Amino acid sequence: MRNSFRPYLLNILLLVLAVLLSIAIGAVLIPPGTLVRMLLTKFPGISISANWPETFNVIVYQIRLPHTALVLLTGAALAGSGAAYQGLFRNPLADPYLIGVASGAGLGAVLAMALRWPGTLGGLFSIPAAAFIGALVTVGIVYLMTYSRGAIPNTTLILAGVAVGSFASALTSYLMLQSQGELHRALAWLLGGANMSGWEPVLAALPYVILSLCILAISGHALNVLQFGEEQAQQLGISVQRVKFLLILAATLATAAAISFSGIIGFIGLIVPHLIRILWGPDYRRLISLSILAGASLLLLADLLARVILAPQELPVGIITALAGGPFFLWVLRRSQRNSA
Amino acid sequence: MFRHSLSRTITAVTIIGLFLSACASPATPAPTPTPTQPKPIVLTDGLKRTISLPTPAKRVVSMAPSNTEILFAIGAGSQVVGRDEFSDYPVEAKSLPSVGGSYGKYNMEAIVNLQPDLVLATEINTKEQVKTLEDLGLTVYLLPNPTDFDGMYQYLMTVAQLTGHETQASSLIERLKTRVKAVQNKILPLSSRPSVFYELDSTDPNAPYTSGPGTFVNLIIDMAGGFNIGNKLSSPWAQISLEELVVQNPAIILLGDSAYGVSVESVATRTGWSALDAVKNKRVYAFDDNLVSRPGPRLVDGLEQMAKLIHPEVFQ
Numbered sequence: 001m002r003n004s005f006r007p008y009l010l011n012i013l014l015l016v017l018a019v020l021l022s023i024a025i026g027a028v029l030i031p032p033g034t035l036v037r038m039l040l041t042k043f044p045g046i047s048i049s050a051n052w053p054e055t056f057n058v059i060v061y062q063i064r065l066p067h068t069a070l071v072l073l074t075g076a077a078l079a080g081s082g083a084a085y086q087g088l089f090r091n092p093l094a095d096p097y098l099i100g101v102a103s104g105a106g107l108g109a110v111l112a113m114a115l116r117w118p119g120t121l122g123g124l125f126s127i128p129a130a131a132f133i134g135a136l137v138t139v140g141i142v143y144l145m146t147y148s149r150g151a152i153p154n155t156t157l158i159l160a161g162v163a164v165g166s167f168a169s170a171l172t173s174y175l176m177l178q179s180q181g182e183l184h185r186a187l188a189w190l191l192g193g194a195n196m197s198g199w200e201p202v203l204a205a206l207p208y209v210i211l212s213l214c215i216l217a218i219s220g221h222a223l224n225v226l227q228f229g230e231e232q233a234q235q236l237g238i239s240v241q242r243v244k245f246l247l248i249l250a251a252t253l254a255t256a257a258a259i260s261f262s263g264i265i266g267f268i269g270l271i272v273p274h275l276i277r278i279l280w281g282p283d284y285r286r287l288i289s290l291s292i293l294a295g296a297s298l299l300l301l302a303d304l305l306a307r308v309i310l311a312p313q314e315l316p317v318g319i320i321t322a323l324a325g326g327p328f329f330l331w332v333l334r335r336s337q338r339n340s341a
Numbered sequence: 342m343f344r345h346s347l348s349r350t351i352t353a354v355t356i357i358g359l360f361l362s363a364c365a366s367p368a369t370p371a372p373t374p375t376p377t378q379p380k381p382i383v384l385t386d387g388l389k390r391t392i393s394l395p396t397p398a399k400r401v402v403s404m405a406p407s408n409t410e411i412l413f414a415i416g417a418g419s420q421v422v423g424r425d426e427f428s429d430y431p432v433e434a435k436s437l438p439s440v441g442g443s444y445g446k447y448n449m450e451a452i453v454n455l456q457p458d459l460v461l462a463t464e465i466n467t468k469e470q471v472k473t474l475e476d477l478g479l480t481v482y483l484l485p486n487p488t489d490f491d492g493m494y495q496y497l498m499t500v501a502q503l504t505g506h507e508t509q510a511s512s513l514i515e516r517l518k519t520r521v522k523a524v525q526n527k528i529l530p531l532s533s534r535p536s537v538f539y540e541l542d543s544t545d546p547n548a549p550y551t552s553g554p555g556t557f558v559n560l561i562i563d564m565a566g567g568f569n570i571g572n573k574l575s576s577p578w579a580q581i582s583l584e585e586l587v588v589q590n591p592a593i594i595l596l597g598d599s600a601y602g603v604s605v606e607s608v609a610t611r612t613g614w615s616a617l618d619a620v621k622n623k624r625v626y627a628f629d630d631n632l633v634s635r636p637g638p639r640l641v642d643g644l645e646q647m648a649k650l651i652h653p654e655v656f657q
Contacts, residue, residue: 028454188445195469312448
C-alpha cells in the first residue's frame with residue numbers, strides 16, 4: 001500500500017520544486033528572500049511592507065506565474081496524451097502528434113495569418129483559435145477517412161494521419177512562402193507558439209486540458225486490457241471502438257489546446273511515458289497520471305533551461321527537449337535491444 | 342404563440358440595445374493643458390493606435406536595429422536603455438543591455454526590468470508581442486516600414502518628436518536630402534543604366550534569392566542609376582533560376598550575403614556563373630546588406646555606395 005503512493009509523492013514533490021524554480025529563476029535576478037516575501041504577502045492576514053521595486057511584481061505575477069502555469073498545462077497535456085497513444089496503438093514510438101494534430105494546428109495558424117484575420121476578431125485569440133480548429137478538423141478528417149464498418153484499424157489510422165499530416169505541412173509551407181509579410185510571424189509561431197503572455201492563454205486552455213486529462217487518467221484499466229489485442233479486449237468486455245473514440249478525442253483536445261498557445265514542442269509526449277514505464281512499470285492505471293505529473297515537471301525544467309542558458313536571449317523550449325530527447329531515446333532503444341537479445 | 346413572439350421581441354430589443362450601446366462613443370473630454378505644462382505628444386503609430394506621451398521619452402527600448410540606428414542618429418542615443426540582439430550600429434549600441442530578439446522571442450522580463458517609458462517596435466514585431474508589452478503596462482510605439490526616402494525622413498521626425506530631438510532631426514534630414522540630391526544630379530545626365538543582380542542568398546547557386554519589386558534595394562539600385570534584374574520577379578523576396586540569370590546577363594553582381602561568408606572569388610567557381618558578364622569583367626562586389634535593408638538614415642550611405650559601384654566613372 002505504501003509503495004503505491006510513493007511514485008505519486010515523488011512526482012508531486014518534483015512538480016512543486018519545478019514550479020518554485022520556474023517562478024524564482026529568470027533573466028532578471030530576484031533574490032530568493034524577496035521572492036518568498038512577495039509570495040507571502042498574497043496570503044490574507046500576512047502584511048509585509050513592500051520594499052521591492054514595482055517591476056518585480058510585474059515580472060513575477062504577470063510574466064513568470066502565468067508562464068509557469070501554461071508550461072505546466074502543456075507538459076501535462078503532451079505527456080498524458082503520449083502515454084494514452086502509446087497504450088492505444090501499442091506502439092512505443094507513438095506520440096501525441098501521430099495522427100496529424102500538430103500539422104493541423106500549424107496549418108490553421110498560418111492560414112489565419114495568411115488571410116490576415118484581424119487581431120480584433122475575438123482579440124488576438126484568433127490565431128490560437130484557428131490553430132485549435134485546424135488541429136481538430138485535421139484529426140477529424142483522419143478519423144473519418146479511417147472509419148469503415150464500425151471499426152478503426154490502428155494501422156490505417158496511423159497511415160491516414162501521416163498522409164493528411166504531410167499534406168497539411170506542405171500547405172503550410174506553401175502559405176508561408178506566399179504571404180511573405182506574415183512569414184516572420186508564422187515562423188515565430190511554429191517555433192514558439194502564440195507568444196501571448198498573461199493569464200488569458202492559461203484560462204483558455206485550462207478547461208480543455210483538465211477535462212481531457214481526467215478522461216485519460218481514468219482510462220487506465222481499459223488501456224491495460226487493450227494491451228492484449230483488440231479482439232481479446234472486446235471479448236473481455238471493453239467496448240473497444242468507443243474507448244478508442246474517447247481516447248482520441250480527449251488526447252486531441254488536450255494536445256490541440258496546449259500547442260495552440262505553446263507551439264509544437266516535441267519529445268515530451270514520447271519520452272516521459274517511457275521514463276515512467278522504466279521506473280514504475282507499465283500499468284496504465286498509474287502510467288497515465290504519473291506521466292501527467294512528470295510531463296509537467298520536466299517541461300517546466302526544460303523551459304527553465306531554455307530561459308537561462310543564453311540569457312537574456314530565450315531559446316525555444318523545443319530545442320532543449322529535442323537535444324535532451326534524442327540521446328535519451330537512443331538509450332531506450334539500446335536498452336530494449338539488450339533486453340530482447 | 343404569444344410567448345414565442347414575445348421572446349423574439351425581447352431578443353430583438355436586446356440586440357438592438359447592445360448594438361446602440363456599442364455604437365455610442367463615450368465622451369472623454371481631452372484634458373486642457375495648463376500653460377505651464379508641456380504639451381503631451383500624441384501620435385498615431387503603425388498599428389493605427391493613438392499613442393500619447395506626457396513628455397519626451399527618457400528611457401527607450403529599441404526592438405529592432407533600424408530603430409537603434411535612428412535613435413542614435415537623431416541624437417537620442419543617451420536615452421536608449423536597451424536594444425535587441427541584432428542592433429550593432431553604432432558601436433555604442435553594442436554596450437547596451439540586450440533584450441533578446443533571436444527566434445522571434447524577446448525577453449519580456451528584461452524589458453520590464455529596464456523600466457522604459459517607451460518601447461519602439463517595428464513591423465518585424467508581432468501584434469502579440471505588442472499586446473504583451475502593453476498588458477505589462479508599457480507604452481509601445483510601432484514604427485512602420487517606409488517605402489521610400491520621404492517616408493524614411495518622416496519616420497525620423499516621428500522618432501524625434503517622441504524623444505524631443507526635433508531640431509537635430511531636421512538638420513539631419515536636410516543633410517541627408519543634400520547627399521541624395523548630389524547623387525541624383527550626377528546620375529541624371531548619364532545615358533547608360535547597367536543591369537544589376539543583388540544577391541540575398543546563394544545557398545542554392547542554381548536558384549539564388551534576390552530583392553524584387555517594392556523593396557528598398559530595388560529603389561536604391563534605380564536611384565543609383567542601375568537596373569535591378571529582380572524587378573521582373575513577382576514578390577519582394579524571390580528566387581531567380583540560374584537559367585534566367587544567364588539570359589538576363591547582369592553587368593554587375595552585388596553580394597548582399599557577403600556578411601555570411603560569401604566571397605567575391607567564390608562566385609567565379611560556381612558552375613555556370615562564369616558565363617555571366619559581371620564575372621568575366623570582374624564586376625562582382627561585396628555589399629553591406631545592412632545599408633539597404635535597415636530602414637534608417639544609413640539608406641543614404643547605401644545609395645552612395647551603390648552609386649559608386651554602378652557608375653564609378655562619375656564618382657571618384
